[in-house]
Amino acid sequence: GQQLNQSPQSMFIQEGEDVSMNCTSSSIFNTWLWYKQDPGEGPVLLIALYKAGELTSNGRLTAQFGITRKDSFLNISASIPSDVGIYFCAGQTGANSKLTFGKGITLSVRP
Amino acid sequence: NAGVMQNPRHLVRRRGQEARLRCSPMKGHSHVYWYRQLPEEGLKFMVYLQKENIIDESGMPKERFSAEFPKEGPSILRIQQVVRGDSAAYFCASSPTPGARSGNTIYFGEGSWLTVV
Numbered sequence: 055g056q057q058l059n060q061s062p063q064s065m066f067i068q069e070g071e072d073v074s075m076n077c078t079s080s081s082i083f084n085t086w087l088w089y090k091q092d093p094g095e096g097p098v099l100l101i102a103l104y105k106a107g108e109l110t111s112n113g114r115l116t117a118q119f120g121i122t123r124k125d126s127f128l129n130i131s132a133s134i135p136s137d138v139g140i141y142f143c144a145g146q147t148g149a150n151s152k153l154t155f156g157k158g159i160t161l162s163v164r165p
Numbered sequence: 166n167a168g169v170m171q172n173p174r175h176l177v178r179r180r181g182q183e184a185r186l187r188c189s190p191m192k193g194h195s196h197v198y199w200y201r202q203l204p205e206e207g208l209k210f211m212v213y214l215q216k217e218n219i220i221d222e223s224g225m226p227k228e229r230f231s232a233e234f235p236k237e238g239p240s241i242l243r244i245q246q247v248v249r250g251d252s253a254a255y256f257c258a259s260s261p262t263p264g265a266r267s268g269n270t271i272y273f274g275e276g277s278w279l280t281v282v
Binding site: 089095097098102142150151152155157 | 206223
């Protein structure tokens, strides 16, 4: 089945640093989404990407939809303590089709 | 994820009992999805429903699990004769009707945490 790969499992950065996370797939997706999940909460949508090559920003977050449609990255600039959480990438093949999730990256930010 | 309402947020059941999890999608959304998340894992797709129809149930276990999205009322995920391995967080998500301006982005509820003792 389709799988999304996110690594490493955990990242530790200093407050103020930038961080980049990758997500790769063995198969093509037509939509890529990045979610953040805090403990005991549901995933919150950060950025949605709908076109290969697309680069989209949301505040300090920037994400790109890879040109091959098999990867995406998320960049967080000038990290702050509230960026702590689990970041999931998700791919979707068609409109309203199910999402396939990566296993997530746990981000820790040292003050 | 504001707008997708799930209840209960936490549910404790003894082995063999039934668990019913409810989900009301965001206003204007007619597509509902259920996902399961085990500790320290990503979300795994279970089932995709539209009003009164199951569109894709490829992620649903063959036994004990069922889902519905009736014409009126919330979507229900039902787990019969629960076992310890059913303990997980169950998330509902919704997306709008195709062609809506907001696109087909999927928004999640805050989850229902099932503990089987």
